Amino acid sequence: MNAPDPVVASPMPHVMNTYGRLPVALSHGQGCWVWDTRGRRYLDGLAGIAVSTLGHNHPKLVPALQDQVSKIIHSSNYYEVPLQETLAARLCELSGLDSVFFCSTGLEANEAALKLARKFGHDRGIERPEVIVYERAFHGRSIATLSATGNPKVQAGFGPLVEGFVRVPMNDLAAIEAVAKSNPHVVAIFLETIQGEGGINPSRADYLQGLRAICDRQNWLLMLDEVQCGIGRTGKWFAHQWAGIRPDVMPLAKGLGSGVPIGAVVTGPRAARIFGPGNHGTTFGGNPLAMRAGVETLKIMVEDGLLENAAARGAQLRQAFETQFAGLAGVKEIRGAGLMIGIELDRPCGALLQRAADAGLMISVTADSVIRLLPPLILTAAEADEIVRILVPLVKAFLADPKA
Numbered sequence: 001m002n003a004p005d006p007v008v009a010s011p012m013p014h015v016m017n018t019y020g021r022l023p024v025a026l027s028h029g030q031g032c033w034v035w036d037t038r039g040r041r042y043l044d045g046l047a048g049i050a051v052s053t054l055g056h057n058h059p060k061l062v063p064a065l066q067d068q069v070s071k072i073i074h075s076s077n078y079y080e081v082p083l084q085e086t087l088a089a090r091l092c093e094l095s096g097l098d099s100v101f102f103c104s105t106g107l108e109a110n111e112a113a114l115k116l117a118r119k120f121g122h123d124r125g126i127e128r129p130e131v132i133v134y135e136r137a138f139h140g141r142s143i144a145t146l147s148a149t150g151n152p153k154v155q156a157g158f159g160p161l162v163e164g165f166v167r168v169p170m171n172d173l174a175a176i177e178a179v180a181k182s183n184p185h186v187v188a189i190f191l192e193t194i195q196g197e198g199g200i201n202p203s204r205a206d207y208l209q210g211l212r213a214i215c216d217r218q219n220w221l222l223m224l225d226e227v228q229c230g231i232g233r234t235g236k237w238f239a240h241q242w243a244g245i246r247p248d249v250m251p252l253a254k255g256l257g258s259g260v261p262i263g264a265v266v267t268g269p270r271a272a273r274i275f276g277p278g279n280h281g282t283t284f285g286g287n288p289l290a291m292r293a294g295v296e297t298l299k300i301m302v303e304d305g306l307l308e309n310a311a312a313r314g315a316q317l318r319q320a321f322e323t324q325f326a327g328l329a330g331v332k333e334i335r336g337a338g339l340m341i342g343i344e345l346d347r348p349c350g351a352l353l354q355r356a357a358d359a360g361l362m363i364s365v366t367a368d369s370v371i372r373l374l375p376p377l378i379l380t381a382a383e384a385d386e387i388v389r390i391l392v393p394l395v396k397a398f399l400a401d402p403k404a
């Protein structure tokens, strides 16, 4: 990311400096387009990091949220919240799972998953439960979730880390079997179905099927972090559905509220009754505004055919990039599923963020050298073409630049 310039005063001097930010302030959006405060228009290839599922100012979502705001925004988990049951029932129907805990962010959903795993172990008499986690994983920035994260940059400065994690490489069943043989404390496997921050790294279908079989044999929980890859982004409701398996625990967040903060942990029969009253909670989780956003997002996704669209636009983009970058040595690999696409270059490419913004396109770069596209699921074929039209020459010029 761009290092802050020490000479130029920050335009936000009272906001803690936790992000390398582009000097752009977005004021409003429409569909897949956003405008900054200077009136410049950008095509949104990022959706606020896989959040704005329905793009901006969606004609069905906005009136529904306005209606909800005028009725009740927050009540409390001290009372029944009927919209929680509506959204939970829908998530269970879509996933084939049984029970949902609501929170407000991805890391909270993952914290709940880790607490479920630990109590699952304690309930079985395992005093020091351990969870298998992955190289290059990203699960959030709380102390427990950064400990589960497989990125030393996220952990640096925040030790002592939470214990109880065993780390393995992706897509390597032999590594899991080795842990199963040697470690009787393991209670769960925890991974992103497709790693997001780690560089858009998909788990193979046969690997996920193998994990399912091992978890059944060992009586472990299979916990799939679908915070980034879930909610239709890959062309199915949840990315693991491509492998025909079901997890025991599935944290969700980002795209579920199409911009309204929301998190959820969806659990199958093995994990649905681990928590009882007093075991876990959150003040904001499950508030009526967030629940309405979730209910409406899922409903509009069906009405507008957004799963099919995510698959089709994703295929269109992948094919265009494969063709346009064919034979270009600096492009190492194009990866992903649906509208979750990574283009790995042979060098760090954070400089492309500003260049793309200057050309009217919002993208992200993750794992230093992977261009990441996570556009709204309402992306049209013409807008997908426009992403290609802007991005391809930028990448070619960047790779041809001897200073890059």
Ligand SMILES: *Cc1c(COP(=O)(O)O)cnc(C)c1O
Binding pocket: 105, 106, 107, 108, 110, 138, 139, 140, 141, 192, 196, 197, 225, 226, 227, 228, 229, 253, 254
């Ligand atoms: C973004 C993300 C998180 C963290 O979500 P927050 O809402 O930022 O706490 C966790 N897991 C994955 C896979 C993510 O992409």
